[in-house]
Amino acid sequence: MEYSTTAPIWLQVATAIKADIASGRLQAGEKLPGGREMAVQFSINPNTAARVYRELEEEGLCETRRGLGTFVSDDTARLQTLRREMARDAIGAMLKKLAPLGLTRADAVRLLQSEEDF
Amino acid sequence: MEYSTTAPIWLQVATAIKADIASGRLQAGEKLPGGREMAVQFSINPNTAARVYRELEEEGLCETRRGLGTFVSDDTARLQTLRREMARDAIGAMLKKLAPLGLTRADAVRLLQSEEDF
Amino acid sequence: MEYSTTAPIWLQVATAIKADIASGRLQAGEKLPGGREMAVQFSINPNTAARVYRELEEEGLCETRRGLGTFVSDDTARLQTLRREMARDAIGAMLKKLAPLGLTRADAVRLLQSEEDF
Amino acid sequence: MEYSTTAPIWLQVATAIKADIASGRLQAGEKLPGGREMAVQFSINPNTAARVYRELEEEGLCETRRGLGTFVSDDTARLQTLRREMARDAIGAMLKKLAPLGLTRADAVRLLQSEEDF
DNA sequence: GTGGTCTAGACCACT
DNA sequence: GTGGTCTAGACCACC
Numbered sequence: 001m002e003y004s005t006t007a008p009i010w011l012q013v014a015t016a017i018k019a020d021i022a023s024g025r026l027q028a029g030e031k032l033p034g035g036r037e038m039a040v041q042f043s044i045n046p047n048t049a050a051r052v053y054r055e056l057e058e059e060g061l062c063e064t065r066r067g068l069g070t071f072v073s074d075d076t077a078r079l080q081t082l083r084r085e086m087a088r089d090a091i092g093a094m095l096k097k098l099a100p101l102g103l104t105r106a107d108a109v110r111l112l113q114s115e116e117d118f
Numbered sequence: 119m120e121y122s123t124t125a126p127i128w129l130q131v132a133t134a135i136k137a138d139i140a141s142g143r144l145q146a147g148e149k150l151p152g153g154r155e156m157a158v159q160f161s162i163n164p165n166t167a168a169r170v171y172r173e174l175e176e177e178g179l180c181e182t183r184r185g186l187g188t189f190v191s192d193d194t195a196r197l198q199t200l201r202r203e204m205a206r207d208a209i210g211a212m213l214k215k216l217a218p219l220g221l222t223r224a225d226a227v228r229l230l231q232s233e234e235d236f
Numbered sequence: 237m238e239y240s241t242t243a244p245i246w247l248q249v250a251t252a253i254k255a256d257i258a259s260g261r262l263q264a265g266e267k268l269p270g271g272r273e274m275a276v277q278f279s280i281n282p283n284t285a286a287r288v289y290r291e292l293e294e295e296g297l298c299e300t301r302r303g304l305g306t307f308v309s310d311d312t313a314r315l316q317t318l319r320r321e322m323a324r325d326a327i328g329a330m331l332k333k334l335a336p337l338g339l340t341r342a343d344a345v346r347l348l349q350s351e352e353d354f
Numbered sequence: 355m356e357y358s359t360t361a362p363i364w365l366q367v368a369t370a371i372k373a374d375i376a377s378g379r380l381q382a383g384e385k386l387p388g389g390r391e392m393a394v395q396f397s398i399n400p401n402t403a404a405r406v407y408r409e410l411e412e413e414g415l416c417e418t419r420r421g422l423g424t425f426v427s428d429d430t431a432r433l434q435t436l437r438r439e440m441a442r443d444a445i446g447a448m449l450k451k452l453a454p455l456g457l458t459r460a461d462a463v464r465l466l467q468s469e470e471d472f
Numbered sequence: 473g474t475g476g477t478c479t480a481g482a483c484c485a486c487t
Numbered sequence: 488g489t490g491g492t493c494t495a496g497a498c499c500a501c502c
Contacts, residue, residue, distance in 0.1 A: 001130075001131065001134060001159075001160050001161075003124070004125065005124055006122055012119075012121055012122060013119070022218070023220070024220075041119075042119055043119075083219055086219060087219055087229060090212045090215035090216050091212060091230065093208075093211070093215075094208045094209060097204070097207075097208035097211075100140070101140055101204060101205055103205060105230055108209065109230050111205060111209060112226055112227050112230070123485075126492060128493090152474060153474080153475065154474090163493060163494045163495070164496095165493075165494070166492085166493060166494080168475080168476085169492085171475090182475065182476095183474090184476075184501055185473080185474050185475065185500080185501040185502040186474065186501090186502070187473090187474060187475080188475080237367070237396055237397075239363060239366055240360055240361065240366060241360060241499090241500075242357070242358055242359055242360050243358060244476080244477060244478085245357060245477080245478075246477080246478090249355065252355060255454060258455055259454040270488080270490080271489080271490065272488095272489090277355075280478085281478060281480070282481095283478075284477085284479080286490080286491085287477085300489095300491095301487095302487085302489070303485080303488080303489050303490065304490085305488090323452060323455055326447075326451035327465060327466065329447070329448065330444045330448035333444035334441060334444050336373060336376070337376055337437055338378075345463055345467060348445065348459055348462055348463050348466070
């Protein structure tokens with residue numbers, strides 16, 4: 001058996017910010033805190049903060065403008081894709097857990113439509 | 119922000135065994151490996167293995183009979199409940215991730231029924 | 237015939253503490269000595285001390301707050317139940333010893349009301 | 355704190371036999387098994403069996419007749435006293451447990467007369 | 473062989 | 488400082 005290890009901090013922070021973007025708490029084009037400021041907010045090293053922005057940039061969710069700072073992408077199509085990716089991931093994870101119980105996608109639909117409060 | 123830590127080994131192993139019980143890979147009443155044997159299988163200390171069985175016992179999924187070993191509970195009602203709990207958890211986790219995206223249970227149903235392959 | 241064995245140390249200590257809680261020598265919400273301190277007081281290993289607190293916690297008599305310590309439950313209803321349980325146990329044990337002598341509960345009442353000093 | 359130790363086997367066996375005498379399972383004057391026979395029955399050493407009879411004899415509950423064996427005392431007054439002693443002990447033990455709960459003999463009577471099933 | 477108990481000592485996370 | 492986790496190894500009781 002393989003034991004799980006903690007995800008790197010930069011990934012945890014990046015994921016949190018992705019969630020904020022997908023949910024709209026961070027708007028398209030909005031300015032993100034600078035590296036030093038983020039380092040304080042998240043109690044991390046400035047180098048780690050930079051790693052976070054690099055990750056978000058590579059995913060096309062942020063843009064860094066020299067001398068101005070880092071901004072949420074204003075590519076609404078990309079942002080829309082992000083939402084779809086996250087929904088897709090959430091559903092995929094559920095189906096992956098349900099499968100070993102012998103439950104299919106149809107079963108999931110049935111359970112969701114049942115009156116139980118999940 | 120709170121950073122995640124690794125789940126304790128005993129919990130990871132217990133969770134893996136729970137999954138095996140829920141999926142039927144481990145049958146009701148079946149004997150589980152002894153503490154020392156499990157310690158070898160999972161590369162853990164016998165005391166940690168005992169911790170695993172204690173957890174499963176507290177959840178009513180195993181029974182330990184002194185001098186004989188530990189066995190999967192033969193309480194089929196409990197086992198059935200376990201399956202329901204796990205399905206419920208999987209669905210609940212999904213809804214929790216979908217909510218911040220502005221997606222409801224009805225949206226989840228719609229997405230599951232769409233032709234996309236998740 | 238089955239010969240009696242000594243009760244495990246953790247149970248003896250737990251029982252002593254239960255008695256202190258039931259008698260009010262330990263008040264609801266009161267802080268109990270930390271694991272290491274208890275280990276010294278009772279001349280046991282810190283791990284055994286932890287076993288004691290685990291037992292008391294499982295019985296709902298203590299609450300452990302990480303980084304703070306272990307405290308007597310402030311659930312007065314539970315504490316009241318404990319008193320009733322202990323009284324019930326004491327009476328049950330007596331009746332169990334009296335039964336083989338052909339003495340019933342009514343006899344016990346009669347003996348208690350007699351002027352003999354027990 | 356003082357930890358309990360196991361009672362000596364001879365005492366445990368003697369106590370078991372006392373209970374049999376008090377309850378009438380062993381009648382006044384009845385012959386008890388010989389030392390070797392008892393040793394087998396209780397899985398103890400013949401010397402330990404002898405120790406058991408010595409104890410019972412000192413308490414006036416048995417009589418040893420050279421060449422014949424050991425017999426339950428036919429002193430019915432003594433046997434009656436035994437019954438009273440045992441009842442007294444049972445009640446005394448109960449009161450000793452009730453005292454720290456702030457419960458008196460009168461409370462014990464009240465509890466015994468209540469409709470609860472102990 | 474099994475699990476149950478106990479000791480000894482390490483490291484980590486939380487407060 | 489606290490409790491939580493993990494390791495290592497001992498001895499006992501039960502089957």
